[in-house]
Amino acid sequence: MTYLTQPLHRALRQSPGRPFTVYGERTHTARETHDVVSRIAGALAGLGVRADDRVGLLSPNTDRFCQIVLGIAWADAVVVPLNTRWSAGENAYALDEADVTVLFVDDAFLPIVDRLRERAPVLRTIVHCGDEPTPDGLVPLAELLTAAPVEDAHRNGHAMAGIFYTGGTTGFPQGVVLGHRQLVMAAMGTLMAQTRVPHGGACVLVAPAFHLAGFGSWIAAMLTNATVVPLPAFDPVGVLRAVERHRAKQIMLVPTMIQLLVDHPDAGTFDVSSLELLTYGASPISEALLDRARTAFPAARFAQAYGMTELSPTTTILGDEDHDDPALRRSAGRAAPYARIRIVGETDQELPSGEVGEIVVAGDHVMAGYWKKPAETAAAIRNGWLHTGDAGYLDERGYLFVVDRLKDMIISGGENVYSTEVENVIAKHPAVSQVAVIGLPDDEWGERVHAVVTLLPGTTLTAAELREFCRQAIAGHKCPRSLEIVERLPMSAAGKILKRDLRNSRAVPAEKGQIQG
Incomplete structure (x- = not known):
C-alpha cells in the first residue's frame, strides 16, 4: 500500500525529533506533527466524518495546511483543496458538488464564510485554522486539537486521496479525482527519473499547495526527509530570505516566479549556495530566462516537470544534464518511469517521430476521472489514453517537445x-x-x-x-x-x-x- 501519511510514519520511526515543518517562528517535529495529525483525525470522526467523506481546505501554504491534509487522510477521508484565488461563488460550486460537510478556512477567507454557507448549504461545520480570533459560528482549530488521538486509517493506495478542482480560470470547474497511490507514485517517479536528488535539509514550499505542482513538490519533500518550509505567498525577497535562512536544498517554482526572482534588484545579495535542486514547471519557460536562472542559482541542478493536474501531475522529466544540450533544453524531457506517451492525429492514429499532434498519456498516474462528470471523463480518457489538449512531438530518443496548447495554436x-x-x-x-x-x-x-x-x-x-x-x-x-x-x-x-x-x-x-x- 502507498498513502500520503507514510512519510510521517517513517519520520516518526527514524527521526522523531527532526523538524517536520517550519512556518515563521513555529517549528513542529515529526513527533509533534504526529500528535497534531492524529488529534485532527479524531476530531473529524467526532464531527461525523466517515470513510470517503470529503473535507474542504481553503488556506495558503502553512504548516497547518500540511497537518490538516495529513489529518484528513489519517481520518480515512478525502481532501478537497480549494483555490485561494477563486471567488466565493467558484469555491462554493466545488464545495457543493463535492458534498463537503466540513471545511477548514484560514484567516484571509473569513470574510467570505457567510457567502460560502449561503451557496453551499451542504456545509455543516467550518473550522477556523488561522491565527486571528475565531468568529462566532466557527470552530477553532485549537478545540479540535483537544480531541483524543486516533490510529491512522492506512487508506488503501487506490483509495481517493483528494479532489483537485481545475479549470475555474479557463472554464467550468472540474474536480480531478486522484488516489493516494497516484500521488505518491508520481512524486517517487519524478525523483527516480533524476540522477541526483537532495535528501534531508529544507524544502521551501512556495508554489501554491492547493495546486498539484505545489502539492506534488510537498510530497516529494516528505519522501526525501526534507523539512518543509511553507510560504503563504510569493514574494521574491521572502523566498530568497527563506532559502538563505534555512539553507534550503530544494524548491519548486513556476517560470513567472523565476522571472521575478532573477529580476529583483536585491537577488544577488542573498546566499543561495545551499540550493541543490530547482524544479520548474506548470508553464513554458523561455531559453533566455532559463539562462539567467542558471546564472542566478549556479549551485543548483535544474529539472523541468511537464504534466497537468489530471496526471498527478508529472509525466515527463528533463534532467539537469539535458539542460546543457541546446537542442534538448527546449524539450520537456522523457517519460517518467510510470508513464507512456504517444503523439496522435485527428483520428487518434499514432504519428511518427518528429510529427506534431496531440500528446496523449497512459499509466497508473492518470486520474480516475472528473468528479460527477462521466461525459467529460469519457471525452478526456479514450481507450485508456488521457488526451492532454497539448500539441507536441517526440524525437527519435523519446524526448517530448511541447509546441503549444491546441487551443492556443494560431492559424x-x-x-x-x-x-x-x-x-x-x-x-x-x-x-x-x-x-x-x-x-x-x-x-x-x-x-x-x-x-x-x-x-x-x-x-x-x-x-x-x-x-x-x-x-x-x-x-x-x-x-x-x-x-x-x-x-x-x-x-x-x-x-x-x-x-x-x-x-x-x-x-x-x-x-x-x-x-x-
Missing part, C-alpha cells in the same frame, strides 16, 4: 503558428520582461499573431522593431503583426498566463507606435 494565412515558438524568440529581446502571444481575428489573415509584453524599466519597443527582431529567427508569417505593452500579464494562482483573458479582452489592433516601458 494565420492558412499556416499553423505555435505561440510558444514565437514567445521564445520575443523573450530574447533585451527590452522584454514577459511575453504572451495570442491569435486575434483578422480580416486579411484569418488570425494575426499578437504579442502582449511587459518591458524592463527604462526600455522602449515598437511593433516594427519587434517584427524585425523576430525575422532574424523565425519565418515572416510567425512574426507579430501587432504589439501591446502592458504593466502586467494576467496570471492564475499556478503562475500560468491567462491567455483566454487576453483573447477575450482584445479584439482591435494594438498600438503600433513607440510605447514607453
